[in-house]
Amino acid sequence: MKTKFKMTKNFKNNLITYGMVIGAYVVIQILSGxxxxxxxxxxxxxxxxxxxxxxxxxxxxxxxxxELSLGHAGFMCVGAFTSAFFSKCMGIVAPDMPxxxxxxxxxxxxxxxxxxxxxxxxxxxxxxxxxxxxxxxxAFGEIIKNLVNxxxxxxxxxxxxxxxxxxxxxxxxxxxxxxxxxxQGITGTPNDSTFTIGIILLLITLFIVLNLINSRTGxxxxxxxxxxxxxxxxxxxxxxxxxxxxxISAALAxxxxxxxxxxxxxxxxxxxxxxxNMSIMILVFVVLGGIGSIRGSMIAAVILTLLxxxxxxLKDYRMLIYAIVLIVMMLFNWAPKCIEWRERFITxxxxxKKKKEVS
Amino acid sequence: xxxxxxxxxxxSLGSVYALIALGYTMVYGIAKMLNFAHGDVIMIGAFTTYxxxxxMGLHPVIxxxxxxxxxxxxxMAIEKIAYKPLRKASSSLAVLITAIGVSYLLQNVALxxxxxxxxxFTSVISMEPIRxxxxxxxxxxxxxxxxxxxxxxxxxxxxxxxxxxAGQAMLAVSEDKGAAQLMGINVNxxxxxxxxxxxxxxAIAGVLLCSAYPSLTPxxxxxxxIKAFVAAVFGGIGSIPGAFIGxxxxxIIEIFGKAYISSQMADAIVFGVLIVVLLVKPTGLLGKNxxxxx
Numbered sequence: 230m231k232t233k234f235k236m237t238k239n240f241k242n243n244l245i246t247y248g249m250v251i252g253a254y255v256v257i258q259i260l261s262g263x264x265x266x267x268x269x270x271x272x273x274x275x276x277x278x279x280x281x282x283x284x285x286x287x288x289x290x291x292x293x294x295x296e297l298s299l300g301h302a303g304f305m306c307v308g309a310f311t312s313a314f315f316s317k318c319m320g321i322v323a324p325d326m327p328x329x330x331x332x333x334x335x336x337x338x339x340x341x342x343x344x345x346x347x348x349x350x351x352x353x354x355x356x357x358x359x360x361x362x363x364x365x366x367x368a369f370g371e372i373i374k375n376l377v378n379x380x381x382x383x384x385x386x387x388x389x390x391x392x393x394x395x396x397x398x399x400x401x402x403x404x405x406x407x408x409x410x411x412x413q414g415i416t417g418t419p420n421d422s423t424f425t426i427g428i429i430l431l432l433i434t435l436f437i438v439l440n441l442i443n444s445r446t447g448x449x450x451x452x453x454x455x456x457x458x459x460x461x462x463x464x465x466x467x468x469x470x471x472x473x474x475x476x477i478s479a480a481l482a483x484x485x486x487x488x489x490x491x492x493x494x495x496x497x498x499x500x501x502x503x504x505x506n507m508s509i510m511i512l513v514f515v516v517l518g519g520i521g522s523i524r525g526s527m528i529a530a531v532i533l534t535l536l537x538x539x540x541x542x543l544k545d546y547r548m549l550i551y552a553i554v555l556i557v558m559m560l561f562n563w564a565p566k567c568i569e570w571r572e573r574f575i576t577x578x579x580x581x582k583k584k585k586e587v588s
Numbered sequence: 589x590x591x592x593x594x595x596x597x598x599x600s601l602g603s604v605y606a607l608i609a610l611g612y613t614m615v616y617g618i619a620k621m622l623n624f625a626h627g628d629v630i631m632i633g634a635f636t637t638y639x640x641x642x643x644m645g646l647h648p649v650i651x652x653x654x655x656x657x658x659x660x661x662x663x664m665a666i667e668k669i670a671y672k673p674l675r676k677a678s679s680s681l682a683v684l685i686t687a688i689g690v691s692y693l694l695q696n697v698a699l700x701x702x703x704x705x706x707x708x709f710t711s712v713i714s715m716e717p718i719r720x721x722x723x724x725x726x727x728x729x730x731x732x733x734x735x736x737x738x739x740x741x742x743x744x745x746x747x748x749x750x751x752x753x754a755g756q757a758m759l760a761v762s763e764d765k766g767a768a769q770l771m772g773i774n775v776n777x778x779x780x781x782x783x784x785x786x787x788x789x790x791a792i793a794g795v796l797l798c799s800a801y802p803s804l805t806p807x808x809x810x811x812x813x814i815k816a817f818v819a820a821v822f823g824g825i826g827s828i829p830g831a832f833i834g835x836x837x838x839x840i841i842e843i844f845g846k847a848y849i850s851s852q853m854a855d856a857i858v859f860g861v862l863i864v865v866l867l868v869k870p871t872g873l874l875g876k877n878x879x880x881x882x
Contacts, residue, residue: 368859552692563682564673
């Protein structure tokens with residue numbers, strides 16, 4: 230009986246999370262239907278979905294697996310570029326392909342390649358521990374960004390031509406076109422990403438992550454996080470489960486990358502969108518929302534993405550205020566003295582209420 | 589001859605990385621935290637010298653001294669306000685994110701005061717280049733001063749840590765905070781001292797970096813900061829000689845990579861070497877390997 234009750238509690242918790250996403254979707258659809266939403270906000274909707282998916286997927290690595298990854302943007306970059314590459318090639322080779330099918334395959338390609346990169350990088354990286362693991366993931370992220378920046382791919386009737394040196398060395402025939410042109414990236418990706426698709430992808434992400442957490446696999450992963458030696462001694466295959474969590478997290482980041490790439494007409498790999506700054510940004514969502522709390526990281530992602538936009542009126546001061554808010558929130562949430570003070574404050578309010586009731 | 593030129597340039601760049609990496613590694617050794625704001629302290633140091641020397645027109649020596657003072661105070665203030673309350677937090681990630689917040693804060697303060705345009709930093713070193721081998725090999729004053737000051741600082745730091753009481757206290761705190769406190773060591777004071785020394789070194793590194801590469805923006809510090817962090821990990825984070833060796837090697841690899849392989853791929857090469865080193869020796873070149881026992 231007890232276990233059954235626990236299951237339903239988990240289930241209820243998950244339903245609240247799904248409900249929140251669907252509720253937000255309905256509210257925004259109603260608002261935009263009645264014209265109560267600014268064009269600025271409309272432009273923010275797909276990025277909001279992207280960042281939320283990223284935050285949820287990174288929480289799988291940081292919160293559930295318990296390893297600090299600073300290269301999450303690298304996987305997003307892989308997903309973004311492979312899917313945009315596919316979409317653009319299809320636009321040239323098979324222009325008649327329906328957009329929905331093309332985008333569906335693009336999402337699959339983005340997720341699978343990012344997941345494969347997750348496995349490839351995970352095999353060496355997951356042997357390391359703690360901060361060393363963090364710095365190696367950061368290094369991989371930077372390498373991916375750097376390589377994408379110098380990659381040139383052209384397409385003509387003879388097939389693909391790839392060069393890592395310069396656009397001149399691609400050597401394709403005259404009627405060929407560039408798919409990826411070095412630092413200029415990919416231009417003319419079809420704008421397939423919509424808010425609805427973003428929400429559907431977010432729900433799928435949530436479904437995968439929440440089900441994983443509450444499964445036997447998820448419990449094995451959390452056992453490894455809590456005590457590797459103890460987990461190993463009860464027969465849990467450490468490498469397998471670590472790699473599984475890491476690659477699923479990478480694949481979901483790839484999905485976010487697909488969404489990101491198909492929302493822009495020009496896709497370039499800059500430090501701002503695929504560098505370590507972005508990885509750190511996602512990590513901020515996860516930590517501020519509560520490590521291991523899926524709902525928390527979603528809320529943090531939404532608030533922190535909207536905050537700079539909401540503060541736009543303050544012009545030059547907005548990023549300054551953003552930084553101060555970030556520091557203050559971290560201190561308030563995590564400093565032992567602040568936590569103690571908060572608890573005392575809450576008990577004071579509660580005891581005050583009780584006194585009133587008694588009198 | 590070009591090989592020697594590249595080598596000397598590499599050592600010079602590596603010296604700057606080593607100075608920054610010392611700050612990372614000392615703070616990590618003592619407070620067990622990755623101070624992501626360290627790179628931005630470099631930038632603040634460089635801007636201080638820029639203001640004193642270029643805007644006010646005072647002597648470069650005053651500029652450098654001012655940068656050291658400003659950064660020392662800044663480093664201690666950051667530690668006191670942002671990091672100290674989180675020292676006993678349940679997750680070590682909390683202080684990491686706060687450090688990122690401090691990094692954003694410093695960048696944006698600099699952005700507000702100095703603007704986003706790149707400033708051209710006048711070198712604080714006015715020395716004629718030395719020509720060797722019949723003029724084929726020329727070493728600029730900046731290069732020479734950078735390498736020399738790095739060596740002097742390194743020796744001074746080693747003497748300080750091994751010969752003075754404060755230095756011994758730093759070693760003790762990095763080994764075991766609780767035991768150090770029981771021995772009567774002022775742990776909070778020692779950590780503050782570590783931040784002060786690290787930030788002072790960052791100020792010097794900032795001035796030297798901008799003397800060699802004279803463009804100064806609010807984001808100048810972030811990439812060298814990350815590279816120096818890589819250098820610290822490369823040499824074994826927590827180890828002071830490791831930071832020195834890691835920094836120099838990283839500088840040489842970067843310059844050689846740019847010169848002989850591909851200038852666009854320099855960053856990928858640097859990070860690739862780091863990955864290979866860590867896979868072969870998971871705690872860096874001079875890091876201690878601590879096995880967890882049941």
